[in-house]
Amino acid sequence: MDLLEARARALAAAAPGTVRLRVVGHSRAGRPLWMLSAGHGERQMLTVAGAHANEPVGGASALRLARLLAHRPALLDRLDCTWHILLCLDPDGARLAHGWQPEEPAPSLEQCHLRFYRPAFDRQPESLPSPGDPRPPLPESATLLRLLDELRPAVQFTLHGIEVGGAFAMLTRHVPGAAAAFRDTAARLGVPLDRHPADGPDWQLDPPAVLHLPAGRAADPDDAGERDPSGYVAGSTWLHPRRYGTLTALVEAPAWAAPAVSDDRPAADPHGEVARLTGLLLRRTRRLTDLLAGTPDTAVPDRLAPLRDAARELLAIAPAVVDTWTAEEHTGCRGHFATLGIAARRIPLRAAAMMRRALAPGAPHTADALAGLAREWCAELTRTYRPVWTPVPAQTALHVRTMLDIAARVGP
Missing domain, CATH: 3.40.630.10 (Zn peptidases)
Incomplete structure (x- = not known):
């Protein structure tokens, strides 16, 4: 600024x-x-x-x-x-x-x-x-x-x-x-x-x-x-x-x-893609929820509380995201499912990254585990979609x- x-x-x-x-x-x-x-x-x-x-x-x-x-x-x-x-x-x-x-x-x-x-x-x-x-x-x-x-x-x-x-x-x-x-x-x-x-x-x-x-x-x-x-x-x-x-x-x-988000070829199995991507989103957010279970609010300094609150909101809305994607009529292109695949990975990645920062002063071991997840998920996203700066x-x-x-x- x-x-x-x-x-x-x-x-x-x-x-x-x-x-x-x-x-x-x-x-x-x-x-x-x-x-x-x-x-x-x-x-x-x-x-x-x-x-x-x-x-x-x-x-x-x-x-x-x-x-x-x-x-x-x-x-x-x-x-x-x-x-x-x-x-x-x-x-x-x-x-x-x-x-x-x-x-x-x-x-x-x-x-x-x-x-x-x-x-x-x-x-x-x-x-x-x-x-x-x-x-x-x-x-x-x-x-x-x-x-x-x-x-x-x-x-x-x-x-x-x-x-x-x-x-x-x-x-x-x-x-x-x-x-x-x-x-x-x-x-x-x-x-x-x-x-x-x-x-x-x-x-x-x-x-x-x-x-x-x-x-x-x-x-x-x-x-x-x-x-x-x-x-x-x-x-x-x-x-x-x-x-x-x-x-x-x-x-x-x-x-x-x-580039995958531009693919206009029709998806072979739209309903299967939705099931796969919503399953990935729920598995990763549950993994974070389990990791954070029992972590007290006192582990997060007041100045970092906005990070914790934003991460918690992402974990809380994941089921609603799944409901929205499931309710849509998915007869579209492969690019659309690449976009959803990135979003399914982005939500838990953002939550892990912000909670790592929030917990680093008060719960360093949990923060280290979150850092490992963020590293793993960044690498997997890169392998899957090959993003270019x-x-x-x-x-x-x-x-x-x-x-x-x-x-x-x-x-x-």
Whole structure:
């Protein structure tokens, strides 16, 4: 975060007529939320980076976009827009995850998980309290909601990244030409597409790699019928600005690309694949649950409690994930089952990595056993899917080119 802030300051100082930097809010721990704004056009664009602590590439993409706009203000004039860039929505989470940065040389998958942290769902700032929950939004969420209400942007871009998989995009409504352009951008950058993402099971697939929110779902902010066990899209900052006609576009870039997720050949035995993958997920989460049985909360220092809580949530939602996958109609391609296979491995791997960090001070022997599992599972994932590091310039280019293309296609 310190480096991100320093680079933003330098950029604003170098282009004072085009770029402005200001604090728009503060995190739960009092850290500033920095926003760069470029241009003076009528249309408003908003880019949100750093919503998830385990996805640091969003900050690098945000700075790349800001540098481009600072050096080529004609882009802003052509779009007639002012572009606002929230550099990191969750600086507290980023601080706890510090250690995996989107810089070359590439880390190994195991190195990535040495400092892994992804907050529990109710501590992720793009998530809002579910219907009936009396808790107020997080301070970071409240800041984003205020910005959305003030700016009423034509587009809200939210930049994401996954450890292993393929590129995909999620749009809260159909934009003519946007899906084809996204696929073309990924192809030119050599980034495999996730043909059928596991995210958004209630979203409409525009294959390959693009999901649209069905019109009926977008019209119902209180819909509690979603099947995604990680949380409710209807209660998120993604859909909050739809009252202003705002399009929200999520762009996912893989740190390690797994070509298997692009395989469009039909799966020979869809039901058998689902059974195999759900069995793997349940076996690994049960193995973790058994290993952690009897470990007291006092073994985890207060400062590391968010790691423990996030790991426990992953173990708790595994059965719901299994129910969701089992209930789906699986007649799809091999790429879809590669995506599910990666997800089945990712959930217990993340839990093991975070619980290892949480227990290292108070229960080192259990932490060592968790480290061994994380090492074993990283190696098995690598053997199975042969992921290849995606160069950071390709990851950030996927974000930036997609944002510019969609901005040009969305009317005022």
